[in-house]
Amino acid sequence: MSAGVGVDLENLWIRFGDFVAVRDANVNINGGDFFSFLGPSGCGKTTILRAVSGFLEPSDGRVLIGGNNMKGIGPNKRPTALIFQNLALFPLMKIWENITFSMEIRGASAKERRKRADELLDMIALPGQGDKLPSELSGGQRQRVAIARALCAEPDVLLLDEPLSALDLKLRQHMRTELREIQQRVGITFIYITHDQGEALTMSDNIAVMKAGVIDQIADGKTIYNDPSTAFAASFVGENNVFRGKVKRVMGNEALIETNRSGDLVARISSANQGRMKEGEDAMMFIRPEAFTLAPEGASGDHFVTAKVNHEEFEGNAFNIFMEGEGGKELKVSIPNLGQSFEDHTGQNITLEYETNNAVCVPAGELAAE
Amino acid sequence: MPRFLKEFFTRNGVGIGSLMLGLVLFWTIGLIILPQLSMLDFSFRPNLPPPEVGGPKDVYTLENYKYLIFGPEGGGQAFNAVDLKVFFRTLVAAVCVTVFNLILCYPIAYYLAQSKGNHIRIFALMLIIPYWINEILRAFALRIIFGETGVLNTLLVGSGVFDTPFDFIRNDIALYAGLGYAYILLMIFPIYNVIESLDRNQIEAARDMGASWPMIHRRVVIPYAKPGISSGCTMVFMLSAGALAAPQILGGPSSLWFTQLITNHFTNNSDWPQGAAYAVVLLVTCILLVLAIMRLFKVIWEISANEELLLHAAEPLVLPGDLLRLSPGATGDHVGHCLQLPGLPADDALGMPDL
Numbered sequence A: 001m002s003a004g005v006g007v008d009l010e011n012l013w014i015r016f017g018d019f020v021a022v023r024d025a026n027v028n029i030n031g032g033d034f035f036s037f038l039g040p041s042g043c044g045k046t047t048i049l050r051a052v053s054g055f056l057e058p059s060d061g062r063v064l065i066g067g068n069n070m071k072g073i074g075p076n077k078r079p080t081a082l083i084f085q086n087l088a089l090f091p092l093m094k095i096w097e098n099i100t101f102s103m104e105i106r107g108a109s110a111k112e113r114r115k116r117a118d119e120l121l122d123m124i125a126l127p128g129q130g131d132k133l134p135s136e137l138s139g140g141q142r143q144r145v146a147i148a149r150a151l152c153a154e155p156d157v158l159l160l161d162e163p164l165s166a167l168d169l170k171l172r173q174h175m176r177t178e179l180r181e182i183q184q185r186v187g188i189t190f191i192y193i194t195h196d197q198g199e200a201l202t203m204s205d206n207i208a209v210m211k212a213g214v215i216d217q218i219a220d221g222k223t224i225y226n227d228p229s230t231a232f233a234a235s236f237v238g239e240n241n242v243f244r245g246k247v248k249r250v251m252g253n254e255a256l257i258e259t260n261r262s263g264d265l266v267a268r269i270s271s272a273n274q275g276r277m278k279e280g281e282d283a284m285m286f287i288r289p290e291a292f293t294l295a296p297e298g299a300s301g302d303h304f305v306t307a308k309v310n311h312e313e314f315e316g317n318a319f320n321i322f323m324e325g326e327g328g329k330e331l332k333v334s335i336p337n338l339g340q341s342f343e344d345h346t347g348q349n350i351t352l353e354y355e356t357n358n359a360v361c362v363p364a365g366e367l368a369a370e
Numbered sequence B: 001m002p003r004f005l006k007e008f009f010t011r012n013g014v015g016i017g018s019l020m021l022g023l024v025l026f027w028t029i030g031l032i033i034l035p036q037l038s039m040l041d042f043s044f045r046p047n048l049p050p051p052e053v054g055g056p057k058d059v060y061t062l063e064n065y066k067y068l069i070f071g072p073e074g075g076g077q078a079f080n081a082v083d084l085k086v087f088f089r090t091l092v093a094a095v096c097v098t099v100f101n102l103i104l105c106y107p108i109a110y111y112l113a114q115s116k117g118n119h120i121r122i123f124a125l126m127l128i129i130p131y132w133i134n135e136i137l138r139a140f141a142l143r144i145i146f147g148e149t150g151v152l153n154t155l156l157v158g159s160g161v162f163d164t165p166f167d168f169i170r171n172d173i174a175l176y177a178g179l180g181y182a183y184i185l186l187m188i189f190p191i192y193n194v195i196e197s198l199d200r201n202q203i204e205a206a207r208d209m210g211a212s213w214p215m216i217h218r219r220v221v222i223p224y225a226k227p228g229i230s231s232g233c234t235m236v237f238m239l240s241a242g243a244l245a246a247p248q249i250l251g252g253p254s255s256l257w258f259t260q261l262i263t264n265h266f267t268n269n270s271d272w273p274q275g276a277a278y279a280v281v282l283l284v285t286c287i288l289l290v291l292a293i294m295r296l297f298k299v300i301w302e303i304s305a306n307e308e309l310l311l312h313a314a315e316p317l318v319l320p321g322d323l324l325r326l327s328p329g330a331t332g333d334h335v336g337h338c339l340q341l342p343g344l345p346a347d348d349a350l351g352m353p354d355l
């Protein structure tokens, strides 16, 4: 795989009047990486992408592409290609003209362009569709045309702004694999924007989790899922059960949390926060639904949770138990269905057990709104 | 029932649907087609005193058309050089006014459509307010500006650019300025309307791929705006060719507009058939010219190739702030405009014949 061209954001601020859309972002994206910005709607993802592609000048800080400061360089002069949230194919141009528009700009002959378009159409599995108009293609096909159009410009960095959001679930999942494959084939840097954690986790080498203009954590998917550095990252990526409380005791990289409802529980302190959790301070701890197991009756201790079951559901691959949790939010437990017998606990109190390593605690902070 | 009619009724309900259909039919047939047909009928009849109408002399004849081409019988000339010259000059001038207007209005429309914010409303309002004033008053205002002792000449002579006042009126500059100005809105708003629906991302996508601004306009904006451009051009051309007030007030003594000849036949000469024939010739020529030019630019083909665009163009034009509603047409409408507009000086200025 080629080295590719990296992108760095250094102390990047973007303001719209008084409104701060991006606050002090520092990101190093390695060349050839598939890098995702993951965050809820309105958190500034598109804004960052526009700063990288050159449609927005940073209010402060720098954007570097391949180590070169991009200040003052317009979008038409940057080695980036942007795939828009709504694709923005040209409705009056045929597919092949759309794909090779960047070559037309460079003055390539129609014959050359046609040839290149046919190559790219083969690559995106739409051979022979070059003479159609965009309106004559399906959503997924248009999607692929937009990718081909961007790749035709031979960018060093491809920027994708939630390109799959308009597609239905099946197609979205299919396109994930396809996008990842294309990225590995062409070997250029992909910067991908999404609010869908599934997309980010499945495709990316690295992910930046964003909230309201601030980047909370940058790491690979596994780390973000298992070792979130903020309450927001823990609750936004994947399902998680939250327990609020105060730090009672810190023991190396574990902490005993005096939770509001479930007594004292022990949890691993997430790597980013080791040494930063002080006794007596507010903390949040997170346990994933699949990290619980049913404990024998009467068991108690610092890794047992007891609560009343509200209702249960059978999801095929798992039994879901919804229990009374904190602040009106339910505690969710997923027991994998391995063919075992499963009795209905509705209305009863049951006790759950978890392994300390599967509970993670961070200083108290904002949670992702569901 | 054709499919589009059925769809129309299912969408609007039978009651509202037939009301709308009825009104549209009344408008096109009762107010446009029938009067024009009666004009057509007039144009083929001799000019007779009222008692002889319907008598043995009232037969169809090509006399009135011959007059335009060959002049009065036994007039000694091979052609009616005076009238023909006026006719062609009117057409050429109308084309020039249209082209000039397009060049002027496209950037304005693009700017209005692509920038956001409140100043756009103010800008649009400033464009519209002058149109609250009667067309004739506006023409006189321009006369005051361009007159021999007018504002412009006072300034130019005062600042020493010219030694003697420049006769803007005799040189037809006032006329072209007046005509151009009169129809600015009709050019701006159809184009504005289409460009406004152009996704900004398309412009950015083109820019992202390295396109220069001229390239973006040539390949992205103008093709998209074509229905608006053609609709604006058609209206401006038709209205300029059919204008009466501006040429009468702003034209130099030597510059007759063809519509002035038409009016002349109707009023001064009381020769309705002759006037009708002239009006019909103007109308038909204008329609043919517009169709030919549209064909040249393949607008018709492109519109029908893209339904989406047709829909955009067919939407009623809504100005910012709902200040004004016009319905510039899509292709289908153009014919309507053609039929209606050059007829204006003929039947609008004079009312229906009372025979």
Ligand SMILES: Nc1ncnc2c1ncn2[C@@H]1O[C@H](COP(=O)(O)OP(=O)(O)OP(=O)(O)O)[C@@H](O)[C@H]1O
Binding pocket: A016, A019, A021, A039, A040, A041, A042, A043, A044, A045, A046, A047, A048, A195
């Ligand atoms: N041109 C602008 N002027 C003022 N505010 C803006 C502008 N563009 C974006 N914003 C604000 O910046 C914030 C971030 O916008 P942005 O488009 O980056 O969100 P996003 O993360 O891409 O959201 P989504 O997932 O919905 O696309 C929003 O609160 C938005 O209102």
Ligand SMILES: [Mg+2]
Binding pocket: A045, A046, A047, A085, A161
């Ligand atoms: Mg966005």
